[in-house]
Amino acid sequence: MGLFDAQARSVLAFLADKRARKELIELAPRAGWPEAPSLVLEEDTALELGHPLQGSLAFIVWTSDPGIVGDGIDLVGPDVDAISQARAPLAQIVMVSGEFGEEYECYRELKDAVYGVKLTGVMARAMPSRQSFWYRVSREARARGFSLAHLGAALLQKLKAVKFVRSARIVFVTSGKPDLEALTAPARETGRIAGALNKMYEEMNYDCAECEYSDVCAEAIELKKIRERMVKRSAT
Amino acid sequence: MSRVVAVCGKGGVGKTTVSAILASELCRRGGRRVLLVDADHAGGLSMALGIAARRTMNQVRQEIIGEIKEGGSSRRDLALSLDYLMMEAVGERGPLAFLAIGRPEEAGCYCSVNTLLKNALELLAGGFDLTLIDAEAGVEQVSRQVMSKVDYLLLVSDTSAKGLKVAVEILDAATGLAAVNATGLLVNRLRSPRELESISLPPGIPLIGTAPEDDTIRRFDVEGLSFFDIPASPGVDAIIRSCVSAGII
Numbered sequence: 128m129g130l131f132d133a134q135a136r137s138v139l140a141f142l143a144d145k146r147a148r149k150e151l152i153e154l155a156p157r158a159g160w161p162e163a164p165s166l167v168l169e170e171d172t173a174l175e176l177g178h179p180l181q182g183s184l185a186f187i188v189w190t191s192d193p194g195i196v197g198d199g200i201d202l203v204g205p206d207v208d209a210i211s212q213a214r215a216p217l218a219q220i221v222m223v224s225g226e227f228g229e230e231y232e233c234y235r236e237l238k239d240a241v242y243g244v245k246l247t248g249v250m251a252r253a254m255p256s257r258q259s260f261w262y263r264v265s266r267e268a269r270a271r272g273f274s275l276a277h278l279g280a281a282l283l284q285k286l287k288a289v290k291f292v293r294s295a296r297i298v299f300v301t302s303g304k305p306d307l308e309a310l311t312a313p314a315r316e317t318g319r320i321a322g323a324l325n326k327m328y329e330e331m332n333y334d335c336a337e338c339e340y341s342d343v344c345a346e347a348i349e350l351k352k353i354r355e356r357m358v359k360r361s362a363t
Numbered sequence: 364m365s366r367v368v369a370v371c372g373k374g375g376v377g378k379t380t381v382s383a384i385l386a387s388e389l390c391r392r393g394g395r396r397v398l399l400v401d402a403d404h405a406g407g408l409s410m411a412l413g414i415a416a417r418r419t420m421n422q423v424r425q426e427i428i429g430e431i432k433e434g435g436s437s438r439r440d441l442a443l444s445l446d447y448l449m450m451e452a453v454g455e456r457g458p459l460a461f462l463a464i465g466r467p468e469e470a471g472c473y474c475s476v477n478t479l480l481k482n483a484l485e486l487l488a489g490g491f492d493l494t495l496i497d498a499e500a501g502v503e504q505v506s507r508q509v510m511s512k513v514d515y516l517l518l519v520s521d522t523s524a525k526g527l528k529v530a531v532e533i534l535d536a537a538t539g540l541a542a543v544n545a546t547g548l549l550v551n552r553l554r555s556p557r558e559l560e561s562i563s564l565p566p567g568i569p570l571i572g573t574a575p576e577d578d579t580i581r582r583f584d585v586e587g588l589s590f591f592d593i594p595a596s597p598g599v600d601a602i603i604r605s606c607v608s609a610g611i612i
Contacts, residue, residue, distance in 0.1 A: 166490030166491070170458065256440065261451075322436075325436060
């Protein structure tokens with residue numbers, strides 16, 4: 128069992144349900160949207176996705192199981208051109224399969240790839256502790272046809288450039304808060320695992336009995352193995 | 364290219380008024396994106412413009428300190444979070460974004476947070492054409508809390524000996540920091556054109572202009588009206604003219 132396999136399966140179950148209800152669209156990746164960090168002010172904004180007041184959910188899961196993730200972009204809800212409100216909630220889930228060595232380093236590399244996507248006319252802001260991504264799409268970008276297929280393609284490209292990544296799947300959910308709520312449990316679990324992983328590597332001297340992540344380590348056996356490996360390594 | 368202008372001077376000489384008038388003019392002209400930073404803990408610029416930051420930088424700082432105390436966030440995560448929180452904190456009006464430093468709420472040394480915060484602010488400012496800082500006092504506060512480098516230091520003084528002395532002291536401190544590229548002095552609230560002749564201007568600070576005492580400005584101040592709505596008046600025009608001719612805006 129991999130570190131995030133349970134959460135990956137929860138997301139897949141959500142997607143299967145949406146597919147069965149015909150509420151899921153597979154987007155063909157549209158590569159080539161120009162890349163540059165963008166500052167988009169309110170007066171230039173056509174659409175905000177994942178605005179702090181609207182709801183946002185963003186997380187990364189990986190698995191070594193090749194059967195779980197295949198390359199692609201899934202969308203539940205409308206794409207940029209079909210959203211009529213100025214703001215909409217957003218879930219952005221990145222699912223990756225591959226061969227993962229040092230877990231902390233791998234997770235960091237994946238996060239760097241995801242956070243490193245900067246598209247022209249699209250301002251991206253991430254808040255890892257809130258598991259939030261907030262995008263502002265400029266009027267110009269929307270007028271030029273910007274789609275989540277562009278964002279998904281850019282994410283896929285960055286992720287596939289990571290040496291240990293075999294395949295990657297990007298899931299966007301724009302359908303509304305109920306669907307975001309359905310994904311809250313795997314998001315929260317993923318956040319807790321990532322938090323424990325961070326703490327393990329960034330704070331070497333801590334007492335497991337006192338640690339606020341002890342419940343996570345008790346649940347995720349892989350975390351316990353990582354900790355044991357680290358302790359063994361530091362002893363030699 | 365992003366340019367940073369800091370407005371400094373003794374308390375009460377009208378530096379917040381000057382900042383508000385420049386902000387209003389920049390908004391009226393459009394075409395350039397401007398980041399306004401209210402570095403005065405009292406938050407006067409916010410009141411003068413009637414625009415509020417959603418949160419202050421110090422509240423952002425508190426949240427980051429809270430995250431550090433909680434653990435589980437890497438340094439990279441914290442840096443990313445700052446960009447997010449900063450954007451969440453700004454108030455916006457047309458091409459202007461407004462950020463308030465606010466009052467420090469927690470004692471203690473959080474140098475790494477302060478450095479992260481300053482880096483994030485500098486990164487944010489890099490996306491704007493102009494950053495205009497209404498400073499609480501001297502450049503050292505700007506340098507410590509807001510920006511490492513100031514392209515133009517606009518010193519504002521009234522005709523009082525103390526106001527002019529403080530302007531010199533601010534410039535001296537700024538020279539020590541080696542962070543200022545150009546400086547100019549605006550003498551504000553002149554009661555008559557001849558008043559300028561009666562004062563001794565400090566050597567070494569180029570005079571960029573003067574502005575008369577102005578009833579319209581005073582009325583806006585007293586009644587708490589937004590300077591975005593201020594009409595043309597001798598004081599307003601003089602401040603704008605001086606700053607335009609000095610290449611500040």
